[in-house]
Every structure is written in structure tokens, then in C-alpha cells.
Amino acid sequence: RAGTDIISTVEFNHTGELLATGDKGGRVVIFQREPESKSEPFSQGEYNVYSTFQSHEPEFDYLKSLEIEEKINKIRWLPQQNAAQFLLSTNDKTIKLWKVSERDKRPEGYNLKDEEGRIKDISTVTSLQVPVLMPMDLMVEVSPRRVFANAHTYHVNSISVNSDYMTYMSADDLRINLWHLDITDRSFNIVDIKPVNMEDLTEVITAAEFHPHHCNLFVYSSSKGTLRLCDMREAALCDKHSKLFEEPEDPSARSFFSEIISSVSDVKFSHSGRYLLTRDYLTAKVWDLNMESKPLETYQVHDYLRSKLCSLYENDCIFDKFECAWNGSDSVIMTGAYNNFFRMFDRNTKRDVTLEASRESSKPRAVLKPRRVCAAGGKRRKDDISVDSLDFTKKILHTAWHPNENIIAIAATNNLYIFQDKLNSEMH
Numbered sequence: 001r002a003g004t005d006i007i008s009t010v011e012f013n014h015t016g017e018l019l020a021t022g023d024k025g026g027r028v029v030i031f032q033r034e035p036e037s038k039s040e041p042f043s044q045g046e047y048n049v050y051s052t053f054q055s056h057e058p059e060f061d062y063l064k065s066l067e068i069e070e071k072i073n074k075i076r077w078l079p080q081q082n083a084a085q086f087l088l089s090t091n092d093k094t095i096k097l098w099k100v101s102e103r104d105k106r107p108e109g110y111n112l113k114d115e116e117g118r119i120k121d122i123s124t125v126t127s128l129q130v131p132v133l134m135p136m137d138l139m140v141e142v143s144p145r146r147v148f149a150n151a152h153t154y155h156v157n158s159i160s161v162n163s164d165y166m167t168y169m170s171a172d173d174l175r176i177n178l179w180h181l182d183i184t185d186r187s188f189n190i191v192d193i194k195p196v197n198m199e200d201l202t203e204v205i206t207a208a209e210f211h212p213h214h215c216n217l218f219v220y221s222s223s224k225g226t227l228r229l230c231d232m233r234e235a236a237l238c239d240k241h242s243k244l245f246e247e248p249e250d251p252s253a254r255s256f257f258s259e260i261i262s263s264v265s266d267v268k269f270s271h272s273g274r275y276l277l278t279r280d281y282l283t284a285k286v287w288d289l290n291m292e293s294k295p296l297e298t299y300q301v302h303d304y305l306r307s308k309l310c311s312l313y314e315n316d317c318i319f320d321k322f323e324c325a326w327n328g329s330d331s332v333i334m335t336g337a338y339n340n341f342f343r344m345f346d347r348n349t350k351r352d353v354t355l356e357a358s359r360e361s362s363k364p365r366a367v368l369k370p371r372r373v374c375a376a377g378g379k380r381r382k383d384d385i386s387v388d389s390l391d392f393t394k395k396i397l398h399t400a401w402h403p404n405e406n407i408i409a410i411a412a413t414n415n416l417y418i419f420q421d422k423l424n425s426e427m428h
Helices: 258-260 303-314
Strands: 007-012 018-023 025-033 045-054 058-061 066-068 074-077 083-092 096-109 131-149 158-161 167-171 175-180 188-192 205-210 217-223 227-231 243-245 266-269 274-279 284-288 297-300 324-326 331-338 341-347 352-356 398-401 408-410 417-422
Touching: 007 074, 007 398, 007 408, 007 417, 018 083, 018 408, 074 158, 083 158, 158 417, 167 205, 175 205, 188 274, 205 266, 217 266, 266 324, 274 324, 284 331, 324 398, 331 398
Parallel strands: 158 205
Antiparallel strands: 007 018, 018 025, 025 045, 058 066, 074 083, 083 096, 096 131, 158 167, 167 175, 175 188, 205 217, 217 227, 227 243, 266 274, 274 284, 284 297, 324 331, 331 341, 341 352, 398 408, 408 417
């Protein structure tokens, strides 16, 4: 089928040594970072394919006559606890836990089997030998360990592993469920915003995430632009949030599109756990958990599109869901845009930059040069790109930042770009 190789999620593991991508065809590709070699000091940071496997297959729901896509919506790694790695992957309905392990030895010298593995005639065995492990080429084995199914009526948009490393949650449009990683046949419903009468439906859940350090706290965002922080110690069903983060609307800026563009497409806790980063259609916002009334910082991602909302509504781009990411020290945030552009904002210096993920910029050791978009009717400088020439089919929705180094992964349709800042820890 066309477009099955379009990347739909990107995620580094907790050390940054592995990077997983999921695609529309239900495949997961894991990349591994190469160790640094003495002879080639620049070789470190190269990520090469480590393993590829089919995570989900297309299914058909016969009760509802609905096709269930195999597209991978999210991947989340579990922190490593032994030699194997574990990751969760989900499509619209079913979450799976995968084990990724290495084998570089094989047993040889069995007493009852010959070299080809056929059982020997016992009467021919005259002496016993101790089987030995012989080295062999490295094999990466991926096996499904758990399948968490049948818990979501609506489409799963988020999964998040709790800091207790024993539980995780999955969120769909109207409900959030809490799972134990060892138990597949039941989950606990912790948020349910479904109205008794579906005609009264005014908002849906768009994303959800656990706090990085407090296992009782989680946040979820909504299509109305609100964030709700919930505490599982207060009640089993967290329909009553502990905190509601919402920016009051400016009445003078109200338009037909206000509600659509205020929908939060992604929410991420900072590594410190003190802040929340959210993305809506035109902006990225940083919120302080201690201040619910308004965001601490608001960054304009592509304000030049404000005059183009009509055509973006007509071509459905206004419903695109852009993700956002923090760098390892919570000082820089990153999010995608159109024309294969992505944006970075330095929270300390207030500098921002627009970079492009393209074939030209991805030659090894090429330096990314900042791009500028000039609004319609504005004065154009050399190298500026006019709003009218932006390609809206080339969108960067999925990005990831290495947990502690300046390495970023950018998914541009069916290409994965990995950029590394070699010289300094500044963002430029």
C-alpha cells in the first residue's frame, strides 16, 4: 500500500544509544549508535539500523465494520533493567510489549542431536560430551512479551510509562487507562470524559503523560486548549483534576478558527518535572506547574500562517498534530513546522532558529544554515522564503531529542534525519 513507510513516531531510549521509529505500515525500526573509533573521531553518533520488525498488522473489527490501521501511533521505551531492552508500541487499539535481545553464542556438541539438529539413535551414543557455547554472528531477536488489547473504544493517542516502572497508561479520545506491565487482561480506567449523551461532547483528550518523578501525577491535554494535572492519590477515578491550566482567550483575536488552533497537539513534562511544554497549531508554550493562570513562556512557531488559516482549513492542514521536545537540560525546546522546517527556541537567551531537514542539509558534516520565512507582503531579504511558496505536504510532526546530548532525530515524511552539534552545546 502506498505511504506505508511514512514515519509516525520517533523515540530515543533512556540512554540515547537506541532510537526507535514506527511507521504507517506497522513496522518498528530500531537504530543503534556506533561506538567512537580512535581512527575516525567523527564516526561516533552515527546511528545504524539495529533491528526491524513488524509490530502491528491491519485488522478488521467485524462488530463495527471498521478497519483498524496498523500504523504505529506511539513507542515508549522502558528503562533498561537487564541485558535486554523492552519497548511498548501501540496502534489505534492494541498496545504491545516487545523484548529486544542479542545473541552472539550458540550451543554446540549435544549428546542426543547431530550437527543438523536431528535426534540421534540412542544406541549409537557411546560417549558423553559437555555441550559448549560457540561464538556466532550477532543476532538481534525481537519477541512479543505481552499484548494489551480490547480496552479502548476510541483511538489510542498516547502511552506513557510511569516512574514506578511497573505501570503505564494509555489514552484515547475520551478515556485514560492504567495498566500493570505484567497484566494484560484488565486495566483500570482513571479518566473518563465521555458524556452520557454523545451529542453533548465538547472536547476530546489529545495527549497524556506521567510526571517523570512522582508516580501519582499525570497530565492530559484537550482539544479545548486546556491541561489537567491529576493526582491518583486523591481518587481512583481522576475526573476531578487537581489543577487546570488554561490561558484566557483574547476576545479581540477571536475568529472562526480560534477553537481549532487552540487544541493542544502534544504535552511533555520537562526532565526536571517542574514545567510542561505544550504545542498548539501556531505556538509552543511552557507552563510552570505552580502557575495555572497562564503560560510562563509563549513561542510563535509560524505566526506568518495566521493570515492563511482559511486555506489551511480547506486543505485539512489546520488539523495537523505537531509534537514538541525538550533538550536534556530543559533549556531549549524544539518543534516542527511545514516545508520540512523545524524550530528551536532557547529559553535563556530567547534566541530562536528555523532549520530545514532536507537531502541537501543532511550530507555528512554539512552545517545547517538558518532559514527565514517572510510574511506575505513583507520585505524580502536574500534567501528568505515567501509564505506562498511553502510546501504544506512536507511537514515535520515527529521529533525527538537525545536525553543528554545535542543529538536530534527529525522525521520528515518517510525520511529520518539525525543531526548532531559537534562543536558546542549551544543550539546554533
